[in-house]
Amino acid sequence: MRGQVPYLLGLGLIGFFVAFPFVYSAGDYDYIMHILITAFFYAILAASWSMLAGYAGQFSFGHIGFMGVGAYTAALFSHYFWLSPVPTELCTEYQFGSTWLVIVNPIGVTSSTLTQDCLRQALTAWDGSVEVSRMPVWLGIILGSIMGGVFGFLIGVLVLRLRAAYLALFTLGFAEILKATISAEIEITRGQAGIELPALFEDGVTVFGHAFSKTDKLPPYFVMFGLLLLCLAILAWLAHSKFGLFVRALREDQDAAAALGVNTTRYKVLVFVITTMMAAAAGAVQGHYIGIITPNNLFLLQMSLVVAMAVIGGVENFVAAAIGAIMIQVVLEMLRNSFVIGGYEIDMTIWRLVFFGIILMLTLRFARNGLIAPMIDHFTRGHVAHETVAKRVATEAEGTE
């Protein structure tokens, strides 16, 4: 009975987030929704990172880089590829049946888009007589996730021989090179100016007979929340299957695991691919929601935010990491507004981060399993020893397969 408490609480929490947008109705509705969407985004990153770092022991500092891969893939895809019923005769284009796939020429950052962008020129020439359409947003998100997985695979293969500190530094290097490349290749990525993405539902969307415009928060809220639940479900399934056991074995003692016949190479690469795909998918959705992605989104400080969220929630429990991320994001945003210093009405943007850093250090020092994971453990595990529970969970999972 006691073991059921977390599940009931979990269901309650899901119910709360599903009902929240319909119940809440204060004047700052859009703003609160914005915070929650961003919180779900961080929750996906924190949960997938805790699978990678906490379960599999692969302390990657490149997670935010994979997020960027997803977001930039989606951004470049929607920026450069268009569908047109008529050939522009200015751009590179390919015919598929009655439609033309138009590839826009990269012009970088400039002040005269109207005279340089081949599609814009064609549109001006047509003067509204032809309507071109974007590639579907969902296709960009899928491509972004796949690209994230591909990069995850490559990095996963490259880091096979590296452990601990070396792995952290290698992945950090990957993220930094990616960031520098994006901000230097201005012609294609628009560099620091950032590349704009269409909204998730550019033309609005109709659900259950209710029409939502592209600035409405409800559709992106449920898209992001759905993605979070999907990721958590996949992670939960993985953690409770053989995969989870093997991956944990990797963390505890790689050599012993290999000696026992676990294909360490395969599992190490696999865990990289799965978690990076999640980060990339989250990045692509968030990019479409925010409407712009810049290299600054790939800063080390952004990564540190994800790490801190996972650690405070509980790095060895992805559900705790996700809940921690949501709570921290909301609290940080609340603190931003409630302070006034020196008579100036300024957003309290800095001190809150100082306190956050101190909490992070204290959590690490005195509550190594985070603040939320122990609460979950308290109910699920009771007083049974650690290993016994792991075994029991594993056998149960096998039994239900």
Add this chain to the structure above:
Amino acid sequence: METPFIFWGAILWMILWGIIGSLVTRRRYLQHDLDTSNTVFVGAMLGAATGPVGLVPLWMKTPELTNRLIVIPAIGTVVLIAAAFAFADPQNNCVANGSFVASQITNGLIIGIIYGFMALGLTLIFSILGVVSFAHGEFYMIGGMLVYFITAVWFPGINPMIAILMACAVVFAMGAIFERMFLTPMYEGKIDRPVEYGILITFGLAFTLQYFVQATAGANPVKVRRYFDFPRIRLPSSDDPWLIKTSRGNMELFDTISISNPRFTAAITCVLVLGALLYFLHRTWTGKALRAVSQDRDAAAIAGINPDRMNMLAFALGGMIAALAGALLVQAFSWLPQVGAIPAMRSFVIVVLGGLGSLPGAFLGGILVGLVEAAGTGCIPDAQKAASYIPAYGMVVLTLTLLLRPTGLFGRRFASGTHGKF
């Protein structure tokens, strides 16, 4: 670049043979039950430098991989890349303009010495505690900030030398306190993964310090006046000072190489302090004790050294070295709470290149990284991109090192697995 295909063709060719070389050599040595620790590096370099010409004899004879066999192909590869570049772009300043090359190399050397010195602190911490300190850049930033506040705000008119010493003392104390408060549980075996704990806790410290300074000092760029002006020197004669000519902020050697005063001062100070540090480590009891702990913790404890105290000393000393680097560079760069990030990254690159935990490696690595960055910014033909890629040059070095020779130049013990387990 006039004929980019020459350069890129050569690079691709070298990468191809490098990959083949590393894979084949490792497999061959493994089959023959030989030591494989350097096979990847030698195979890759020999493959890149000579292609099949060098790989076949290596494959046939499987000789012992001596230092000579490690160094020569590596140099050959670098020379070959440089040659391909020179052929592809003969008009480039890096090829055609001798004084430009001399200036860039001097610049790279000078800044490399400073960054190598800073990385020394990181590697010192690692060799004793087994922790990669992510707060290194923040100690650097705080060192510079403190000197600014001491000389410009709190005690205007104070001798900068005293300000630097005060800043070092403050950071030393900060390091010691942090180590006592947050790193002690690592030594008692209470944490199952100490390496990761060390990374995360210093990460937290970095985060806190950076925002704390931003909240208290603000985000305006500040700077300290240069500590001293060059005396006016004109040699050999004041009419034709081809040998050396100085103005207050600049020194010109041979009419070609110009060295800026703040960097010159910083580099000279770093070399002097490095000398003092080496004396401390090799000639004093405490220094010897530190080295003993880094080599064998248990044996050192048996010999009557208290490893815990050495931990505290190493962390404080390492942080202080970073702070000193910052205190010296605050006269060269505008200072902000964010300035620590880039030097911190560079320090990671340097310590990995030099071999985690190796002191001479850190210094040599610093100079190499300084030269690589100078070459990158100086030689990339596209002026628009050369500077934007600055943060990437070091990271490419890091990536290549970890792929080809994770032990770095001088590292041996910490290559994989057990480090950090006490």
Add this chain to the structure above:
Amino acid sequence: MKKSIILSMASAVALSFGALPAGAQECPIKIGGIAPLSAPGTVVGGEAMRDAMLIAEEDINAAGGVMGCEVDVVIADSEGLPEKAAAIMEKLITQDGVVAVGGGYHSSVGVASKDVADARGVPVVFAETWNDTITGDKQKYIFRIAPLSSWASSTIWQHSLLVPGIKKAAILTENTDYGIPASEETKKGLATGGVETVIFSVDIGTQDYAGIVERIKAEDPDIIIVLATGEAGYNFQQQAADAGIGSMDVPFHAGQVSLESKAYWENVPDGNMAFVQRIGVPENLFTEKAKNFAKVYKERTGKDGVESYAMEAYDSIAILAQAINEAGSTDGDAIVTALENISHEGTLGRIYFPYGTKKDPSEDGKGDEWWHQWPDPALTVIQYQADGQSSVDAPIVWPDAYKTGDPVYVNE
């Protein structure tokens, strides 16, 4: 079935609250003010703009407020980041309930945030964002009183062409929406005078410029032009001076940030003889309003002069207050109509917007970027001619109409 009814009902309720436009009159009337108050934004500029906007708030309230209400200027920190820009614009509008927005320093912030405001029908008067596309997209709710980038660039290159014996120029630019187009335009302009240009672009966070400085030195330029907004400008200029190609060795156009004289002299002690572009007329030609503002501003900040972007920020808030008064409503469309017909006596001079929905710029043969653009900001070039000089005391050396001193060309 039941679920879907609840869903649509609930969402309808939520939406009616969420998208609530500020229709009914609520006091105080809130106006947003965007400024970069933390790095990597240009904090010195942001703080000046914040102070100016808060003075504007006081002045408006002292004069009786707007439509009988007090005005409340809500300052928001853009951090100079485009990705923050959209979020803070969103927050200002939906959470703080501002009816219009002023301020804005970085072009990238303007470009990224204007779509949010336009989609929500909240008028924005940008104060210091130069990128041409901000008005060039011809959005209904977007106005600007800062100069156009292409036009500001032309000041720089026209002045640079006057440098005696100029053959080659080197430009150091930040790789943003401000720097890249500005450098391209400057290069084009210089080419009309037969001057060859090399452009080096850097990340705004770059600290060590030694390699770039050497490259520029090897190019042996007759003038160096800096198009960087943040401390990058300081860092580069001082390091160039250390290497012997500073403003005392070569004619040198310093970045916008150099107008902050106190920070400038602290960070660039060897920065004498630098040229800096400045917006607005010299102090002796100030309007009465500008003189009053300058007095209060100097008292408040302890500075010895008033920067052009502080005046722009002040005007952006003041013009919005006047527009709301004339519209008699806080409705976005009404404010836009008022702005299009406005004649505002600001600190920078008489501000008006000749082109917009009532008259397209193309009718006068002008480009799209003149949409909702104030056409008259005075652009001048000053030169620091003494160590520690304030940017206000420094003589204006170009154009001749405003000239207060003769330029010194250090290479002569």
